[in-house]
Amino acid sequence: MKRADGELLLLWTLPLLGVIWISxxxxxxGFVQPMSPTLxxxxxxxxxxxxxxxxxxxxxxxxFNWFGVGLIPILALIxxxxxxxxxxxxxxxxxxxxxAAGGPTIFLMADLFWLLAAFRPERDPQLTLLLNDLAWVxxxxxxxxxxxxxxxxxxxIHLDRQQRPVFRxxxxxxxxxxxALLIPAAFAGAAMTGPFAWDGVLTFxxxxxxxxxxxxxxxxxxxxxxxxxxxxxQAAA
Amino acid sequence: xxxAPPDSKRxxxxxxxxxxVFYNLYGLLFFVITRTQPPPEPSLDxxxxxxxxxxxxxxxxxxxxxxxxxxxxxAIMNATLAYSMRxxxxxRAFAYSYLVIYALATLPGMLIMGVxxxxxxMRPDRDPALMSWIYDxxxxxxxxxxxxxxxxxLVWMVAVLLDENGVFPKWFGYLNLCNALTEVVVxxxxxxxxxxxxxxxxxxxxxxxxxxVTYTVVFLTLLRRMILREDFGTGPLPELAP
Numbered sequence: 001m002k003r004a005d006g007e008l009l010l011l012w013t014l015p016l017l018g019v020i021w022i023s024x025x026x027x028x029x030g031f032v033q034p035m036s037p038t039l040x041x042x043x044x045x046x047x048x049x050x051x052x053x054x055x056x057x058x059x060x061x062x063x064f065n066w067f068g069v070g071l072i073p074i075l076a077l078i079x080x081x082x083x084x085x086x087x088x089x090x091x092x093x094x095x096x097x098x099x100a101a102g103g104p105t106i107f108l109m110a111d112l113f114w115l116l117a118a119f120r121p122e123r124d125p126q127l128t129l130l131l132n133d134l135a136w137v138x139x140x141x142x143x144x145x146x147x148x149x150x151x152x153x154x155x156x157i158h159l160d161r162q163q164r165p166v167f168r169x170x171x172x173x174x175x176x177x178x179x180a181l182l183i184p185a186a187f188a189g190a191a192m193t194g195p196f197a198w199d200g201v202l203t204f205x206x207x208x209x210x211x212x213x214x215x216x217x218x219x220x221x222x223x224x225x226x227x228x229x230x231x232x233x234q235a236a237a
Numbered sequence: 238x239x240x241a242p243p244d245s246k247r248x249x250x251x252x253x254x255x256x257x258v259f260y261n262l263y264g265l266l267f268f269v270i271t272r273t274q275p276p277p278e279p280s281l282d283x284x285x286x287x288x289x290x291x292x293x294x295x296x297x298x299x300x301x302x303x304x305x306x307x308x309x310x311x312a313i314m315n316a317t318l319a320y321s322m323r324x325x326x327x328x329r330a331f332a333y334s335y336l337v338i339y340a341l342a343t344l345p346g347m348l349i350m351g352v353x354x355x356x357x358x359m360r361p362d363r364d365p366a367l368m369s370w371i372y373d374x375x376x377x378x379x380x381x382x383x384x385x386x387x388x389x390x391l392v393w394m395v396a397v398l399l400d401e402n403g404v405f406p407k408w409f410g411y412l413n414l415c416n417a418l419t420e421v422v423v424x425x426x427x428x429x430x431x432x433x434x435x436x437x438x439x440x441x442x443x444x445x446x447x448x449x450v451t452y453t454v455v456f457l458t459l460l461r462r463m464i465l466r467e468d469f470g471t472g473p474l475p476e477l478a479p
Contacts, residue, residue, distance in 0.1 A: 037359070088245050088248060089248045089249060089320050089323075090316075090320065091248045091249070091251075091252055091313065091316045091317055091320050094315075094316035094319050094320065094332075094336055095313040095316035096312075097316075097336065097337075097340075098311070098312035098315055098336055098339070098340035099309060099340075101340040101341065102311075102312065102340050102341075102343055105344060106344070109344075109349075109352075126363070126364045127367070129360075130356070130363070130367055130371075133356045133359065134352065134353075137352050137355050137356050137359070138352050141302065141305045141351075141355060142308075142348060142352065143305060144304075144305050144306060144308030144309035144310075144343075144348065145343075146309070147306060148309025148310055148311075148312045148313070149309065149312075152312065159247065159248065183306055186303070186305035186306045187298075187299070187302045189301070189302065189355030189358070189359050190295075190298035190302055190355075190359075192359070
């Protein structure tokens with residue numbers, strides 16, 4: 001079995017991961033109709049106490065707890081493609097590995113806060129509100145590692161000056177556009193209503209669609225790069 | 238030994254300039270915009286904590302939003318520092334350990350504090366007892382997370398002391414030990430609510446910050462000298478041109 005075969009196997013976990021993430025997203029009642037930050041403590045507590053909501057909150061967040069880290073192997077594959085670029089140092093691939101450790105940990109924290117809020121919905125509504133705030137602020141505003149990932153990848157592609165670069169220049173531009181689309185979400189804590197609020201158009205919909213699009217596009221681009229690497233290895237053998 | 242073409246060092250310069258810009262921005266965000274450094278007293282009562290959040294409302298919300306945007310820059314910074322260890326005549330385990338330890342350190346080093354301060358500031362009418370918990374969470378996650386910086390500095394120290402390529406002078410190894418020791422003396426911040434050992438105290442904060450600033454200025458200078466001398470060989474670095 002060639003090295004690239006194992007890499008393709010990891011890459012093919014991505015469509016499966018996509019199905020699981022989308023299912024968990026649709027299952028969580030707080031996402032389909034994003035919860036408003038203006039809800040009172042009693043309304044937030046009622047959301048968790050609702051017998052229709054509670055199992056959906058728990059099961060969706062258990063799914064995210066299992067599979068939230070599923071993107072790490074894909075980021076590892078991107079780090080390996082960066083190693084094939086015409087660079088003098090491993091700095092960019094190291095930086096992607098650092099992002100791969102940070103981003104999912106942030107998401108895991110948000111997941112824990114949601115699960116904690118759902119564990120004892122009978123808790124004092126003020127405590128449920130606090131856990132819900134911690135979950136939403138962590139989930140929405142912490143875009144730093146995702147932005148860094150995009151910018152670092154764009155820089156790495158831009159500096160990959162060789163006859164046949166690993167990724168084409170448009171991939172760098174695409175990454176910069178995605179990075180720009182993630183910036184407004186950082187202000188989620190500063191707005192209770194409007195497009196910047198955590199249920200707003202920019203912070204919720206634009207950000208999450210941008211992340212989904214990035215995963216889909218990078219999956220395809222990565223697949224092509226690995227295929228090309230594989231055929232080059234076969235030709236060389 | 239022939240000198241590498243000037244633009245061959247651009248990856249290293251991107252890393253170095255990110256470090257310089259980031260540390261300046263970090264100072265501005267924490268000391269001026271959010272006014273969370275120097276840290277306030279741990280002994281504030283809940284109503285004083287509510288007032289503390291009230292006084293910094295916009296600074297916390299917008300300041301930590303900017304921290305959220307730029308926080309990931311630590312990835313390229315730590316990658317650059319890890320590269321200095323790859324340049325040494327030591328095992329790759331040192332660079333990898335440093336990279337992973339400091340990737341984790343970004344969370345307690347600023348992001349968790351940002352989340353806590355944002356959650357505190359966004360609802361000024363929250364129960365004061367809970368505001369007090371948020372306040373403790375913010376400052377103890379920030380000041381009281383020690384292991385990542387302790388072990389990270391020791392990894393760098395051992396790498397510098399073992400290195401035969403002369404990437405950094407040996408005395409910098411011992412400066413790493415000073416930085417590591419500040420993380421030891423901060424431990425009582427988990428116990429004391431006032432005095433020199435409290436999270437805002439002379440020992441737990443002022444000496445700590447003094448050593449950290451010195452350490453940061455020194456490693457930025459030494460890293461710049463390393464990049465200037467870098468010839469991408471595997472052996473000793475060439476002497477610095479006069």
